[in-house]
Amino acid sequence: MNSWLIILFNSVILFFLTFFLTRFMKKRNLSKFTPFDFISYVIIALIVALISLGIIPNIYFGLTALAVWGLIPIILDYSSMKSKWIYNIINGKERVLVKNGKVMEDNLAKERITGQEFLQELRSQKSFNLADVEFAVMETTGDINVSLKADKKPVTSYDLGIKVAPKTEPQAVILDGNILNEGLTNIGLSKGWLSTELENKGVALENVFIGQVDSSGDLYLDLFDDLVQIPKSQNKEMLYASIQKSQADLMSFALETENEEAKSMYLKDAENLEKVIKKLEPYLLR
Amino acid sequence: MTVVSKVKQTLSTLKGSEATLRLYSLQERDKEARAIYTEAFKEISKIKINLEKRVGSIEFQEPQYKGN
Numbered sequence: 001m002n003s004w005l006i007i008l009f010n011s012v013i014l015f016f017l018t019f020f021l022t023r024f025m026k027k028r029n030l031s032k033f034t035p036f037d038f039i040s041y042v043i044i045a046l047i048v049a050l051i052s053l054g055i056i057p058n059i060y061f062g063l064t065a066l067a068v069w070g071l072i073p074i075i076l077d078y079s080s081m082k083s084k085w086i087y088n089i090i091n092g093k094e095r096v097l098v099k100n101g102k103v104m105e106d107n108l109a110k111e112r113i114t115g116q117e118f119l120q121e122l123r124s125q126k127s128f129n130l131a132d133v134e135f136a137v138m139e140t141t142g143d144i145n146v147s148l149k150a151d152k153k154p155v156t157s158y159d160l161g162i163k164v165a166p167k168t169e170p171q172a173v174i175l176d177g178n179i180l181n182e183g184l185t186n187i188g189l190s191k192g193w194l195s196t197e198l199e200n201k202g203v204a205l206e207n208v209f210i211g212q213v214d215s216s217g218d219l220y221l222d223l224f225d226d227l228v229q230i231p232k233s234q235n236k237e238m239l240y241a242s243i244q245k246s247q248a249d250l251m252s253f254a255l256e257t258e259n260e261e262a263k264s265m266y267l268k269d270a271e272n273l274e275k276v277i278k279k280l281e282p283y284l285l286r
Numbered sequence: 287m288t289v290v291s292k293v294k295q296t297l298s299t300l301k302g303s304e305a306t307l308r309l310y311s312l313q314e315r316d317k318e319a320r321a322i323y324t325e326a327f328k329e330i331s332k333i334k335i336n337l338e339k340r341v342g343s344i345e346f347q348e349p350q351y352k353g354n
Contacts, residue, residue, distance in 0.1 A: 166316050187315060217313030235306070243303045243330070249296040250333075256289070262340055269333045276326045283319055 003054065010059065011052040018048050021070045026077050032141045034091055040073045091140045098136035101149065111138055122146060165283040167215050174211030174221075187213055194219075201230050216283075240277070240284040247273040290344045297337045304330045 021044070033041075047069065051062035080087035095107050097118065108118060119130070121144040127133050135147040157164045171183040179191060197219045198205060210222045221230055247270055254266035304327050311323035 166318055168316050215315050216310065216319065217315075239303055239306050242299050246296055246300050246303065249292070249299075253289075253293065253296075262343075265336055265340065269336055272329055273333060276329045279322055280326050283322055 007052065007054055010054065014048050014052045017066075018044065021066075024074055025070075026073075032143075034140055036090060037073070040069055043069045094140055095138045096135070097138055097144065098133050098146075101131075101134055103130070107138075113138075118144075163282045165216075170212045170214045170220075172210060172212050173219070174205070174208045177206045177208055177224075179205070183213075187217075189213065189217070203228070203230060236284040240280065243273065243277055243280070247277060290341060290348070293337060293341055293344065297334065297341065300330055300334050300337065304334060 044066065047062055047066045050056050051059060051066070056062040076086065076090055080090050095111055097104055097107055097111075097113075103118070108115070113121075122128070122130065122133065122136065125144065125146040127146050127148060132148050132152040133146055134149040136144055138144050171187050173180055173183045173187075173189070173194060179194060181191075184190065184194065194211075195205075198208070198221075201219075201221065203221060203223065207223050207225055207228070208221050209224050212220045214220065216236075218235075223230070250266050250270040250273060254263050254270060257263050257266065307323050307327035307330065311320050311327060314320045314323060
């Protein structure tokens with residue numbers, strides 16, 4: 001047989017073989033490779049290249065080597081799932097570089113990082129000031145992760161003691177002027193609802209590039225024609241304001257009336273409504 | 287504006303708020319938010335009933351303002 005036919009045949013077979021082999025290997029982000037992962041991938045690539053070009057005279061030698069380098073990482077991955085000991089041997093252990101705000105110079109030396117490299121890594125984690133760092137750890141992939149001191153962390157609504165309404169993911173219901181039935185049924189709305197919403201906003205379906213419905217059922221539209229201004233829906237703010245107005249009315253009725261029974265009823269209702277307003281605030285205003 | 291017409295106006299505002307909240311409680315997908323809306327419209331409907339009774343008693347006491 002012609003040698004070029006052999007190469008063609010081998011290459012096609014090896015192409016699919018490596019394809020399935022890498023499918024079965026662990027999914028990893030290329031930048032998250034441990035050195036060992038890197039070595040096994042490179043060797044597999046080399047063996048495949050050598051076999052398919054016919055540089056290895058006996059193809060079975062090549063296939064044996066490929067099987068060893070392909071299967072052992074898979075076996076090790078499975079056994080490291082079962083045993084922490086094997087996991088530590090393969091992947092190494094993460095090393096703490098900063099503890100309680102103090103840099104651990106010994107550990108830096110063990111990972112062979114200079115002070116300059118360490119500062120550079122911290123900066124890439126957006127912590128320019130070493131004084132802000134409470135804890136830093138070098139992962140087995142070589143990434144450095146940083147935890148800031150409690151008073152330097154970004155403020156969350158929890159820190160401020162503000163309750164915020166939970167938000168589930170929004171659903172796209174219109175794309176390129178077409179209604180997406182799947183998105184609509186996911187949120188339990190109908191085409192009829194969508195067409196009334198569009199009519200209320202005074203927008204034609206053909207003019208909508210993207211339409212998205214958030215968890216509370218508000219429709220946000222982006223139009224092809226950016227000159228058209230869509231009124232922003234302020235239904236929630238309006239509702240909040242009208243409930244507040246009712247509450248103020250009840251208070252003033254309580255002051256005006258001379259009937260003791262009515263006065264106490266107004267006061268009690270005003271109080272209850274006040275509680276309702278407090279509960280609704282995070283949902284209607286944010 | 288007479289007392290009874292003021293109370294009636296507040297009553298209608300409350301009715302509107304109650305209806306909107308009821309709509310939100312049906313539209314909302316998040317369970318927690320839905321519970322809050324439901325609770326709010328139930329509370330408001332109680333207040334609404336109290337106000338309706340009050341309107342009735344004012345109209346009984348001062349029948350000359352009835353219908354305003």
